[in-house]
Amino acid sequence: MPREMMYGEAIATAIVEEMKRDGDVIFYGQNLGMTEKDHMVRLFGKNRVRITPISETAEMGIAVGAAMTGLRPVVELWMSEFMLVAMDQALNEAPRLRYMTGGQVKVPLVFKAGYGFGAGWAGQHSNCIYHMMMGIPGLKVALPSTPADAKGLLTAAIRDDNPVVYLHHYMLTLDRGEVPDGDYVIPFGVADVKRAGSDVTLVATGWMVKKSLAAAEVLAKEGISVEVIDPRTIAPLDVQTIVASVKKTGRLVLVDQAPRHASVAVIIAGEVAEHGFQYLKAPVKMVTALDTSVPYSEPLEKFVLPDEDKIVRAVKAAMARQAATV
Amino acid sequence: MQKKEDLAKDRLLWMYTQMLRIREFEERIKRTFVEHPGVIRGHTHLGDGAEASIVGALATRSENDLAMPSYRCHGYPIVLGTSTKKMMAEIYGRKDGLCQGFGGSMHLADPAHHFPGTSGIIGQAIAHATGAALTAQVKNTGQVIYCFFGDGSSKQGAFYESLNMAAVWKLPIVYVLENNEYQVYTHVSLEDANHAAGDPLSQKAKAFSIPGVTVDGNDVLKVYEEVGKAAERARAGRGPSLIESKFYRFSAHGNAITVPPVPTQFPEHEAIETYGKKDEYAAAKAKDPILQFRTKLLGSGVLSEAENKRIEETVRAEMEEAVKFALASPFPAPEEAVKYVYA
Numbered sequence: 136m137p138r139e140m141m142y143g144e145a146i147a148t149a150i151v152e153e154m155k156r157d158g159d160v161i162f163y164g165q166n167l168g169m170t171e172k173d174h175m176v177r178l179f180g181k182n183r184v185r186i187t188p189i190s191e192t193a194e195m196g197i198a199v200g201a202a203m204t205g206l207r208p209v210v211e212l213w214m215s216e217f218m219l220v221a222m223d224q225a226l227n228e229a230p231r232l233r234y235m236t237g238g239q240v241k242v243p244l245v246f247k248a249g250y251g252f253g254a255g256w257a258g259q260h261s262n263c264i265y266h267m268m269m270g271i272p273g274l275k276v277a278l279p280s281t282p283a284d285a286k287g288l289l290t291a292a293i294r295d296d297n298p299v300v301y302l303h304h305y306m307l308t309l310d311r312g313e314v315p316d317g318d319y320v321i322p323f324g325v326a327d328v329k330r331a332g333s334d335v336t337l338v339a340t341g342w343m344v345k346k347s348l349a350a351a352e353v354l355a356k357e358g359i360s361v362e363v364i365d366p367r368t369i370a371p372l373d374v375q376t377i378v379a380s381v382k383k384t385g386r387l388v389l390v391d392q393a394p395r396h397a398s399v400a401v402i403i404a405g406e407v408a409e410h411g412f413q414y415l416k417a418p419v420k421m422v423t424a425l426d427t428s429v430p431y432s433e434p435l436e437k438f439v440l441p442d443e444d445k446i447v448r449a450v451k452a453a454m455a456r457q458a459a460t461v
Numbered sequence: 462m463q464k465k466e467d468l469a470k471d472r473l474l475w476m477y478t479q480m481l482r483i484r485e486f487e488e489r490i491k492r493t494f495v496e497h498p499g500v501i502r503g504h505t506h507l508g509d510g511a512e513a514s515i516v517g518a519l520a521t522r523s524e525n526d527l528a529m530p531s532y533r534c535h536g537y538p539i540v541l542g543t544s545t546k547k548m549m550a551e552i553y554g555r556k557d558g559l560c561q562g563f564g565g566s567m568h569l570a571d572p573a574h575h576f577p578g579t580s581g582i583i584g585q586a587i588a589h590a591t592g593a594a595l596t597a598q599v600k601n602t603g604q605v606i607y608c609f610f611g612d613g614s615s616k617q618g619a620f621y622e623s624l625n626m627a628a629v630w631k632l633p634i635v636y637v638l639e640n641n642e643y644q645v646y647t648h649v650s651l652e653d654a655n656h657a658a659g660d661p662l663s664q665k666a667k668a669f670s671i672p673g674v675t676v677d678g679n680d681v682l683k684v685y686e687e688v689g690k691a692a693e694r695a696r697a698g699r700g701p702s703l704i705e706s707k708f709y710r711f712s713a714h715g716n717a718i719t720v721p722p723v724p725t726q727f728p729e730h731e732a733i734e735t736y737g738k739k740d741e742y743a744a745a746k747a748k749d750p751i752l753q754f755r756t757k758l759l760g761s762g763v764l765s766e767a768e769n770k771r772i773e774e775t776v777r778a779e780m781e782e783a784v785k786f787a788l789a790s791p792f793p794a795p796e797e798a799v800k801y802v803y804a
């Protein structure tokens with residue numbers, strides 16, 4: 136029986152279920168499990184649920200060492216940018232060890248963090264930094280956009296024998312949706328068609344999936360049929376599903392909350408340029424954040440970030456281009 | 462620098478006034494969440510409880526010395542002479558704000574008033590402050606840098622790396638570790654090795670072979686004395702010191718983290734909300750640094766009840782003006798957003 140729950144709740148549920156299933160899974164981070172009354176401490180005890188100081192280098196590096204030697208750590212890092220102080224561990228330790236040891240070592244861990252908080256958190260707490268992770272062979276990156284995906288992808292991440300960066304979007308925390316019960320695992324590298332359509336392919340991740348679906352609704356009323364695809368994991372990236380959709384629609388709009396050159400959008404644009412060029416009836420459009428830091432004040436922030444209106448305009452531009460050339 | 466016993470009446474009253482200004486400014490920020498919901502976005506952190514520590518430390522400055530605090534940054538520029546109108550306008554996201562609405566509460570800056578800026582990422586500004594001390598040393602400016610950061614921040618790599626270098630290079634810097642017992646929800650006992658072993662946090666200084674002292678951060682004159690000694694030492698070219706200033710944060714860590722349009726407010730302090738320790742909180746409030754200093758000044762005749770009332774009224778009026786100014790200030794034009802990407 137599927138159960139309705141919030142995105143945040145789905146994440147918590149996945150951790151609890153995996154910790155029950157596998158005694159090697161441990162969970163730690165800052166500001167969690169402070170007292171004996173804490174839910175996770177009550178369930179799993181202080182040996183497996185630990186509070187840490189504000190020491191990301193050690194938190195992440197200890198996870199690598201623990202993973203190398205038999206544990207499956209899930210590290211709560213809260214905001215993705217906090218990982219930046221210890222990026223060596225994420226980019227140049229965890230994903231390298233299996234390869235460098237000729238396959239002798241595995242590093243099964245999850246770096247879990249929220250990201251993309253577009254609510255006045257300003258320059259250092261609102262960013263999308265996944266671009267730097269998706270190009271590191273050995274590292275996997277999941278960006279769930281619904282409660283069901285949040286649960287299924289985190290379950291898969293914890294069971295994966297590789298380091299996974301699991302990034303949940305802050306703006307989706309309270310969103311509700313149906314989540315299948317029991318052992319629900321979403322395989323990495325399988326995109327999901329969130330809405331079927333025939334005129335334009337829209338590819339988006341995280342919060343931008345929600346905005347793209349809202350834009351698709353608006354466009355449907357104007358007779359434009361939009362297909363919305365969510366890759367769900369950007370490493371590995373399901374290029375096939377995207378190219379198949381472009382083959383059907385002939386138009387591609389990429390929506391990404393990151394600045395243009397640090398986005399998944401540019402990577403997908405490159406893949407489609409190589410594998411789907413012959414299907415395109417119009418140039419690819421990218422709706423991304425502007426190439427600025429994220430400003431504090433609301434009108435500035437709104438100007439910088441992609442939104443429903445910007446997506447609608449890009450889709451219409453893609454459609455108009457086709458009309459002009461036919 | 463004057464000995465604390467020799468501080469003139471007007472200097473003592475100046476210190477007292479600055480403490481009241483910080484408290485009132487923070488009160489108005491807190492009230493804004495109730496009176497004008499939605500006007501302050503993101504995450505705002507208040508310095509109520511830190512007044513004696515901030516003012517006692519900064520009262521030892523020479524004219525060109527710099528203050529480099531963390532994201533909990535409202536108190537310092539108030540003492541340095543920054544316009545509270547512009548500060549409030551920044552926190553309200555307005556065009557007339559200190560940073561024209563680009564930074565908000567966590568990222569105030571006013572270089573013209575010896576406040577080069579902050580970081581919202583824990584510990585990283587400790588390195589920036591150390592860099593400012595390098596500038597002072599290389600250019601031989603005679604400046605001392607006042608670096609402020611929390612107990613929680615002292616567990617970040619940047620703290621250890623910076624203090625080691627500052628000690629080796631004998632940089633002119635004073636590190637003020639503001640031990641308010643909490644980092645968000647976490648009590649210092651859960652995460653600090655020195656505390657867990659029953660030692661003061663100033664013990665960390667031993668790792669760098671620099672002076673480390675612990676001071677009652679609720680006593681403005683004691684802070685003045687200890688930070689003053691460290692500043693003199695730094696100015697004389699004898700290198701950094703670590704001062705652990707112990708006080709209590711009176712408000713919750715920050716406004717509640719919510720997803721819009723869910724409104725945000727200041728919750729109860731974590732001692733109560735997380736640990737149910739009402740007594741701990743009440744005991745800390747009883748040591749309110751402002752109450753202590755007022756009692757002392759009234760007792761010694763430096764301050765009269767009438768003068769106290771006059772100062773309080775002036776401070777209230779200033780912050781009322783700041784709120785009015787900020788509310789009346791326009792928002793920045795959206796297109797401005799692309800303006801400051803590069804110098």
Ligand SMILES: Cc1ncc(C[n+]2csc(CCOP(=O)(O)OP(=O)(O)O)c2C)c(N)n1
Binds near residue numbers: 581611614615643
């Ligand atoms: C690298 C990093 N990790 C985590 C955070 C989240 N965070 C913001 S404030 C804070 C607590 C800091 O506590 P402390 O240094 O004691 O300063 P206080 O807030 O008590 O003034 C934390 C963990 C952050 N901003 N940066």
Ligand SMILES: [Mg+2]
Binds near residue numbers: 643644
């Ligand atoms: Mg603290």
